[in-house]
Amino acid sequence: MVFHHVLQADNMKSIIFLVGPTAVGKTAVSIYLAKMLNTDIISCDSMQVYKGMDIGTGKPALAQLRQVPHHMIDVLSPVRNFSVADFRKKALDCIEVIKGKGKKVFFVGGTALYMRALIDGLFSSPPADRALRNRLLRQEKINGRGYLYKQLSRVDKNSAKLLHPNDTRRVIRALEVYTNTGIPISVLKKGTRGLKSKYSIKVFCLNRNRKELYNLIEARVDYMFKRGLLAESRRLKVKKLSMTARQALGYREVFGYLDGRLTLKAAKELIKKNTRNFAKRQLSWFRNDESIEWIDIDKEKPKEIAEILCKKLMK
RNA sequence: GCCGAGGUAGCUCAGUCGGUAGAGCGAGGGCCUGAAAAGCCCUGCGUCAUCAGUUCAAUUCUGAUUCUCGGCA
Numbered sequence: 001m002v003f004h005h006v007l008q009a010d011n012m013k014s015i016i017f018l019v020g021p022t023a024v025g026k027t028a029v030s031i032y033l034a035k036m037l038n039t040d041i042i043s044c045d046s047m048q049v050y051k052g053m054d055i056g057t058g059k060p061a062l063a064q065l066r067q068v069p070h071h072m073i074d075v076l077s078p079v080r081n082f083s084v085a086d087f088r089k090k091a092l093d094c095i096e097v098i099k100g101k102g103k104k105v106f107f108v109g110g111t112a113l114y115m116r117a118l119i120d121g122l123f124s125s126p127p128a129d130r131a132l133r134n135r136l137l138r139q140e141k142i143n144g145r146g147y148l149y150k151q152l153s154r155v156d157k158n159s160a161k162l163l164h165p166n167d168t169r170r171v172i173r174a175l176e177v178y179t180n181t182g183i184p185i186s187v188l189k190k191g192t193r194g195l196k197s198k199y200s201i202k203v204f205c206l207n208r209n210r211k212e213l214y215n216l217i218e219a220r221v222d223y224m225f226k227r228g229l230l231a232e233s234r235r236l237k238v239k240k241l242s243m244t245a246r247q248a249l250g251y252r253e254v255f256g257y258l259d260g261r262l263t264l265k266a267a268k269e270l271i272k273k274n275t276r277n278f279a280k281r282q283l284s285w286f287r288n289d290e291s292i293e294w295i296d297i298d299k300e301k302p303k304e305i306a307e308i309l310c311k312k313l314m315k
Numbered sequence: 316g317c318c319g320a321g322g323u324a325g326c327u328c329a330g331u332c333g334g335u336a337g338a339g340c341g342a343g344g345g346c347c348u349g350a351a352a353a354g355c356c357c358u359g360c361g362u363c364a365u366c367a368g369u370u371c372a373a374u375u376c377u378g379a380u381u382c383u384c385g386g387c388a
Contacts, residue, residue: 022352047352057352083349113351120348128349162346167355170347177348189348210343242350249352273341278352284345 015095015105015199016313017044017119019286020206021279022110023216025302027060029206030108032306034068037104037313042094043072044109044118046087047248050078052239055224055232056250071097078236078245083128084117091118095195105199112285119201121194126180136172151175156184203292204309207283217275221250221268229254249274 018033020026034041043049047057051074059065059073071094076082091114095105107115140148149165152174159174177185195201208216233254236245246252250271257267286292293312297305 045352046350081350084351085349088349111351113347117348122348125349164346164356167346169350169354173348173350185348192348244350244353247350247353252352275352276342280343281345281347282352285347285351288345288347 013199015195015201016107017115017201017203018106018108018206018309019044019110019112019115019203021213021282022058022275023220023279024206024208024213025297026108026110026206027058027064028302029305029309031060031064031068032303033309034106036306036310037106039103039106040069040071040098042091042098042105042107043070044091044107044111044114045072046082046111046114048073048109049076049082049087050245051076052236053078053245053248053251055227055229056248058220078241079239081242081244083244084113085122085127087114088117088122110282112282117194119194119196121192123188123192125177125188129176129180132176132179133172136175137168140168148172148175156186158186159184201291202313203289204295205286205292206295206297206305208297213279214276217279218272221272221275224250225268233258249278
């Protein structure tokens with residue numbers, strides 16, 4: 001708390017991110033750090049934006065939400081689709097609000113793409129064109145695997161080179177952009193400006209040894225069931241979840257159980273496995289980012305980690 | 316104690332009519348711009364239980380040992 005005036009000076013030019021794989025312990029650390037910095041928390045998470053998806057997405061507890069003002073949590077009904085672009089737009093608004101209060105901008109979350117979209121920027125393009133995507137997908141089915149990839153190679157050789165022919169989703173996206181703008185996505189990507197052109201960005205990534213992380217993941221999944229993941233899933237099931245909300249880990253598998261495709265035990269194990277795999281993918285994304293400062297947690301308590309981060313920010 | 320089956324990749328197992336081995340799952344690594352908690356790609360040297368014998372050559376055949384699982388006592 002004594003650091004306020006010191007930090008105040010550069011509040012306007014620096015932005016902090018606290019990231020890390022799921023279950024590593026970001027939330028607890030973020031509460032302490034936000035208090036030390038006397039600021040709010042902006043969530044950088046693709047699933048915690050949804051209302052009613054609390055237990056399964058590992059949202060901060062009510063008590064934690066009361067201690068520090070949070071943004072980008074519970075901002076959308078789970079029947080609505082959500083995208084990086086939606087996130088970026090809303091998050092940029094949050095930044096303005098917090099800067100307006102003279103506070104430090106502090107993001108916390110595990111969705112690496114969303115962080116990148118903020119830091120590096122996103123080129124502007126028309127919103128997703130579902131009809132076109134479905135049409136393209138049909139073409140791929142009719143003409144065989146690799147058909148769309150060949151189409152893309154014709155119009156945008158550079159993007160095609162970066163994609164695997166089986167990566168249909170990205171091939172379709174690249175074709176969609178080209179069809180709707182007349183400009184190859186590979187060209188558009190070059191012309192983006194993000195937060196890093198205006199602010200100094202500091203990214204901390206929490207991590208722990210793999211075994212320990214996996215233990216935490218499994219314990220957390222067990223705890224989710226104790227807290228009522230089943231009941232929460234039932235409540236969500238009667239609404240019709242949007243395509244994006246439906247993808248959230250935990251609910252997917254529980255729906256499998258509720259539909260009788262999985263035993264409860266199998267569903268639980270599947271959630272654990274899928275979450276482990278997810279954490280691995282998150283780490284792969286963070287590792288690829290040279291500018292990240294890694295913070296290895298072993299036995300340290302959340303408060304101690306927060307203090308360490310705070311000291312680093314003073315320098 | 317006796318009879319039977321078996322010990323091969325982290326797990327479940329296949330296989331080698333003797334030329335040092337392969338699937339599934341798991342796991343590890345990577346990619347990533349409006350679905351990202353999604354999607355996509357790559358990765359299998361492992362004392363073939365141990366020791367000895369036969370053989371140019373044994374994980375494969377023979378014997379002993381050991382462990383596991385069934386059945387009978």
